[in-house]
Amino acid sequence: MNASGAIYPNRVNIINFIRGVEPREPIDLVEPVREQLALVRKHGLPATWLLQYDALIDPAFTDLLLREADASQEIGVWFEIVQPLAEKAGIPWRGRHAWDSHAHIAFSAGYTPQERERLADVLMEDFRARFGRYPQSVGSWFMDAHALAYFSDKYGIDASCNCKDQWGTDGYTLWGGYYNQAYYPSRLNGFMPAQTEAAQIPVPVFRMLGSDPIYQYDARLGGNGQAVITLEPVYAGKEGGGGIPEWVRWFFDVNFRKEQISFGYTQVGQENSFGWAAMKDGLTDQVELLAARQGEGMLRVETLGASGRWFKARYPVTPASSLCALTDWRQEGRQSVWYYSRYYRLNLLNNDGDLCIRDIHRFDERYEERYLREPCPDRNSRYDTLPIVDSARWGIGGAASGLRPVVYDGTGEARPLAVRALETDESVPGELVVLVRLEGADTLRIHCAEGRIRFSSSLPDWGLCLTWGSTSELPEMRLDEDAIDYRFEGYAYRMPLIGTRPSWIGPEGAASGGIELRAFGRELVLEQNESRRPGTASSD
Incomplete structure (x- = not known):
């Protein structure tokens, strides 16, 4: 029950x-x-x-x-x-x-x-x-x-x-x-x-x-x-x-x-x-x-x-659903948490203390499949959704990729969080809470609801860093004051942000690089179901 x-x-x-x-x-x-x-x-x-x-x-x-x-x-x-x-x-x-x-x-x-x-x-x-x-x-x-x-x-x-x-x-x-x-x-x-x-x-x-x-x-x-x-x-x-x-x-x-x-x-x-x-x-x-x-x-x-x-x-x-593997059958210290709703999917991986959001894909019912009106021309068919984070496709050549929670030291340098374990709470229908136990007494809380991902932490200075390697799978990205605008396969979409302002890691448009989301306070929110702003996100 x-x-x-x-x-x-x-x-x-x-x-x-x-x-x-x-x-x-x-x-x-x-x-x-x-x-x-x-x-x-x-x-x-x-x-x-x-x-x-x-x-x-x-x-x-x-x-x-x-x-x-x-x-x-x-x-x-x-x-x-x-x-x-x-x-x-x-x-x-x-x-x-x-x-x-x-x-x-x-x-x-x-x-x-x-x-x-x-x-x-x-x-x-x-x-x-x-x-x-x-x-x-x-x-x-x-x-x-x-x-x-x-x-x-x-x-x-x-x-x-x-x-x-x-x-x-x-x-x-x-x-x-x-x-x-x-x-x-x-x-x-x-x-x-x-x-x-x-x-x-x-x-x-x-x-x-x-x-x-x-x-x-x-x-x-x-x-x-x-x-x-x-x-x-x-x-x-x-x-x-x-x-x-x-x-x-x-x-x-x-x-x-x-x-x-x-x-x-x-x-x-x-x-x-x-x-x-x-x-x-x-x-x-x-x-x-x-x-x-x-x-x-x-x-x-x-x-x-x-x-x-x-x-x-x-x-x-x-309905929203989840799949939480908090144990690793190979006993190599990995934990994986999946959450998916009608608006997005997310995967969080604890790789023996290294915490990474491997995947966020946006769901949009207006994004047409490639073969809706015309036949697939060859054996290599492809169906996909809209990538926000895709470490499997963006980490070509072994480059570190994904969205990682980080803490900033006294010089402003970001370093990855040291994670002890993930715990989950699925007691509220449709919502998933992941409690990230960090080294020491600090915690990071990730609350997945149908249309948003809310991060909160007891850390005094923290944020999220999105990184990728050189790959043809990377969508176009543009930073706004309170959002990241994407374009993938000619289709435009955005991820509104609350509690942070995005900035480039390295030069804009580089073959490999990243985006920094430094938290302004205790909470940082990635919206997943906001309506498009007129003129900023339309499909070609």
Whole structure:
């Protein structure tokens, strides 16, 4: 029970999506589905099964589900584009194989808005022909706003799901979004939480895969983009992953806290194209753990559609959520705190005494996704929000980056705070308080509310320093007396400031540099939901 008295604030979806073909290597695609079904039924747990079109038209999969799935199981669709779906919708197939993983082939963003609607219609009508109804849940690694709104407006779906944040993995990027839980997307941007009920698609989108709250954000970049540190049972790297029982138990502990500002969430499951042998041990362990934790009252396992209906009945707009990892499964002294509302997200990292705000991204329902009106032209698709602080992208070449609280000595020189530990208070619904215990008796208090971040400290002379390295990802910045004005991808936005006046660290416009926010008194506020001033922030 959480602070508001709600029973079962923590929710888990077991989502297994099903591909009908795997052109990269021969593999039995039916065996994983059969074994996954047997596993969840053994423990009496509901699950969601999302059929890609090539699996939907293959009786090997549909007959199995109709025969073995009881009433607690939900069958929905996975909206990736495959050759038989495209051709039935009258669209020439451009892929290398019958299923092609490249973003401009597999994802709806690779097609015109009119083609997306035809693809959706074929998928939904053929599903109804097989199962006698339309599906309640439609998932995809990523779905554009036009297609998602079409599924909502025409077919009344209850829920959707998409991939975790990642940079360049498998050729596509999702960066700066709602880190976990669920959000209502803007009708102009399927990745962007809407601020108003009028501008949102009324379908909650749940973030998939269970992203590590400490290590995934800074995961190393390689030839295939970021490494994957998630709950997926096929992953078991040195940083963690769903194939490591110790990491899984730690992940459940930090996600499913007794105190929540809204609710905790994760998705368990694996796509069938990895094969049963690769997922068997990890998935079996996770499902057994889920059954035990549900029995203890820690969480509720339900279908994606049920979670969507619960979310819509409870929240008219996107609720604030948090994810607080105050312990480090690797025992290396790291703590990570995530907070996200319909206006912004923030991540705070204590790296063994070095305190850094790694990330702040602004959410603005008016910022259009790149492919809203025109198709994605190649495999390297990108969805993003508006960066205020982005240490993962701004620290290129190992340069220190991020927003760091500092204290000033007698000469006016800034030095980082020496941190002992972070503590959190989630007792007020929608708000998160982080108490930073400093060396000695001093403290720094960070209060995250829906539209602002308030810093207060017992220190006599302190502030915040924003630094970055040389990177093409840096937005344009201009300092005003009481704000920082940004421009990113041609879109202008601002961060109003209270209790400080920004000044440059080093020369303005340098390839690497920073901005200093020296506190005038005990409080310093970063506003995140202020309306634009006329003439200062408009999109090109």
